[in-house]
Amino acid sequence: MKKKSTSKSAFFNFRVLIGLFVVLTGVFLALLSFGFFSSAKAQSRKVGNDHADVVAVAHALTPVVAKSFDGDVRTLRPVPAKQDERDWEEKLELPPLPIGPANRIARAVTIPLGPMPTPIQNFEGVARLDTGTGGQLGGGFPPDTNGEVGLNHYILAINTGYAIYDKATGTRVAAFTENSLFSGGPTGTLCDTNSGGDPVAVYDQLNNRFILTNFALITFPGPGPFFQCFAVSKTSDPVAGGWYLYAVQIDSGGLPAGTFPDYGKFGHWNDGCLYMGANGFNSSGGSAGSIFASFSLNDMENGLPLTGAVGLANLGSSLFPTNLLGTQPGQMPPPGTPNYFVRTATTTTYEVRTFTPGQNCGAGGTMSAATAVSHVSAPPPNNPPQPNDPGSLHNLDSLGTRIMQKVQYRKVGSAESLWVVSTARTPAALAGPLWGQLDVTGGTIATTAVQTAIHAPDNTLWRWMGSIAADQDGNVAIGYSTTNGVVPNFPSIAYAGRLATDPPNTLPQTETQLIAGGGSQLFDCGGAACHRWGDYSAMSVDPVDDCTFWYTNEYYPDQTEGDPARRNWHTRIGSFKFPGCGQGAPTPTPTATAASRVTPTPRPRPTPPPRP
16 A cells, blocks of 8 residues: 555656646746846847737727818818917826946047038928917927928928928918818817827828828826827828828727827838827826837828727837838838837837837737847936026926937948937036937847947037938938027027948037027926926938938027017927938948847848948
């Protein structure tokens, strides 16, 4: 009996060991899937990996039927803008930026400065108190200044209106409130009467169409519903060519009801999708995670019922899609390349993910796990001061370290790059644009930036609210705001840049002022000192020559406009071009060292060409 009993015990123990082995194997695989045993090699991403690293999925939105405005925008029905000081945005808190691991990325080297091109065009944009169709165009603080350039026009987007300019002369040919535009359908939703700003202008240079978008809501914090409103030009003529109008309820489908899409950013891609990233907040104003979405450009640009998908996941704040630059087939991402989403993850790293859309940009789109990409150490900035502000009570919001408008894709030769900019604290404790070129050639995300630096050509001015773009040769321009606390350095608009042949990690082309501000923002909004500034600016590249940069930002022309009685922010629009652009391919900036490129497979890979 004892022997028999012993035999059963041994058999039982053997089964227990097998069971324990299976459990431990499962735990190991689970930990592996969450990245506990990741390496630089495991972190890199390659197109065509069968989505083995999917971390989030986008769910279908109910198709939205297009409404149509077939007339000239100068005949739109006047509908007043929703007047809202947007003080609730002050209360929306994003998590602090983690301190990243030490890295060895070199800082910029000192070299002689070269001449940045002077403006070709330089004209006034919309001021808050300006009127157009629907009445007062500007609403609240800040203006959320941005815009896009097309074949013949430039469209400026501000809270809570749009203005269209003849780009050859700078003449404003039309201006209207967001509500007036969407009432042109009408859509029968909050987009017609309660459009609330956070506007973004996108230009699809592959099909020569403008896309204007803003959100609509009753109030926030609140229960919703929350709409993203899209207006898509029917032709390349945004004045008389007509518009398709779509009102998409974002807090439906893949998002819980009452999820608000704040600070939405957009980018179009050569796969036929328009991509969206936004910070999600719940109905009480607490963080709900990252919103990501895709919408069919084919549907939008042909007036078809709009297919789209939206997802929500805890992927960190301010995770934004990539916008496509380039007009020629050889400048496009290889077929099947997913869109790239980028965020500032720590003081020394970006996170880059890929979003592969579902059919016709609809249900089933998948967001990948993140690849960490090192950048130069960049502590969070302090808020910039202004002249004539005793006690620094009205320092301006630097917006911390979030990626700014827009993440730009540019392919030069075979080199594929993402160009990004945020704001960081300089060694002199000022603020400066942290910019970077990220290598995504062949669909592989390199784990070290090709080049990265904090732009601080002096220890006098604070520089922030940047936007970046690259022309067809790989020359780069960054526009931004400047200020300090001493007259005459009122908040102003400037830009700097680099040629593709300049040494890496430098912006050696001389800083050039688009316009000097003449006043500080010295008033209250929402019952307290108004710190908000810009929220974003925008650098674009002209689709006609793929060389001319267009930039817009905010400023005050004199102190009267910045005082409490007026509170009248202004905007400015300018263009410039590097003289040698398009006259032959320059020798581009070399890539980072070979050790920084990591491929996900052991197969041989040819040495990549130099990067711009």
